[in-house]
Amino acid sequence: MMKQVFLGLLLVISVLSQNAFALGDVAAGKIKAAVCGGCHGLDGNSLVATYPKLAGQNERYIVEQLAAFKANVKRKNTLMLGMATPLSKQDAANLGAYFQSQKIKSTAPFDAAKIARGRELYNGGDLQKHIPACKACHGPTGAGNAGSGYPQLTGQYVPYVVAQLKAFKAGTRTNDVNKVMRVVVDKLSDDDIQSLANYIASLKQ
Ligand code: HEC
Numbered sequence: 109m110m111k112q113v114f115l116g117l118l119l120v121i122s123v124l125s126q127n128a129f130a131l132g133d134v135a136a137g138k139i140k141a142a143v144c145g146g147c148h149g150l151d152g153n154s155l156v157a158t159y160p161k162l163a164g165q166n167e168r169y170i171v172e173q174l175a176a177f178k179a180n181v182k183r184k185n186t187l188m189l190g191m192a193t194p195l196s197k198q199d200a201a202n203l204g205a206y207f208q209s210q211k212i213k214s215t216a217p218f219d220a221a222k223i224a225r226g227r228e229l230y231n232g233g234d235l236q237k238h239i240p241a242c243k244a245c246h247g248p249t250g251a252g253n254a255g256s257g258y259p260q261l262t263g264q265y266v267p268y269v270v271a272q273l274k275a276f277k278a279g280t281r282t283n284d285v286n287k288v289m290r291v292v293v294d295k296l297s298d299d300d301i302q303s304l305a306n307y308i309a310s311l312k313q
């Protein structure tokens with residue numbers, strides 16, 4: 109009996125320490141986010157298709173991306189290098205907490221004629237081509253997985269998503285741990301990528 113209680117406690121502690129990642133302060137993040145608003149929208153609902161939406165994006169993922177831009181090796185972008193360089197780890201956590209607390213407001217423009225193959229791949233993968241279902245990690249509505257830091261994709265812009273999938277494929281974006289995305293995109297054709305991006309743009313939570 110005591111042993112069971114003890115094991116139960118250990119489990120609680122290990123779950124808590126995984127969640128202990130969330131160190132950001134929403135109010136402090138909101139103040140810092142003013143400078144991000146010009147491109148990403150003040151509440152993270154960017155209005156420009158080449159600037160990703162950050163509203164509802166999970167803190168862990170945001171923190172990891174800011175660190176990657178700052179290091180400028182595995183994910184490079186001139187605009188974001190400039191933005192990420194002055195940020196401390198605490199700033200990044202605060203910004204992540206702030207954007208995570210915001211809500212995605214709408215889908216992104218998409219071509220309904222193009223989404224069929226994307227829907228199929230997203231939800232079921234392709235056994236023959238060894239493509240896993242995207243929803244296994246990104247969730248059926250694209251909500252992602254905050255605990256694991258898998259990004260939210262819901263309603264993200266087509267041009268942005270296409271650019272990222274192509275960057276993983278070309279090997280210019282390499283910050284995916286264990287090549288988790290590079291292995292996936294390797295088997296996607298250009299048409300698959302277009303269709304997936306249009307399907308993702310159509311997702312809502
Ligand atoms: C001048 C425009 C601009 C400003 C200002 C800006 N960003 Fe960005 N941001 C971008 C662009 C462009 C990208 C996409 C980069 C790429 O293609 O890899 C991006 C990407 C990101 C990403 C990755 C999103 C994802 O889904 O992977 C995060 C996180 C981010 N920005 C956070 C911030 C934060 C926090 C600030 C404010 C401190 C900020 N940005 C300010 C233009 C900007």
Ligand code: HEC
Nearest residue numbers: 240241242244245258259269272283284285288289292304
């Ligand atoms: C095994 C888990 C897993 C599977 C399956 C998976 N992804 Fe991902 N995906 C990730 C992770 C983790 C990242 C973040 C990588 C990083 O840190 O750069 C990511 C990143 C992305 C991004 C970049 C998001 C952004 O905001 O920049 C896109 C787009 C994406 N995935 C689309 C897909 C699509 C489409 C599929 C299915 C064909 C898929 N993913 C399957 C785990 C997965």
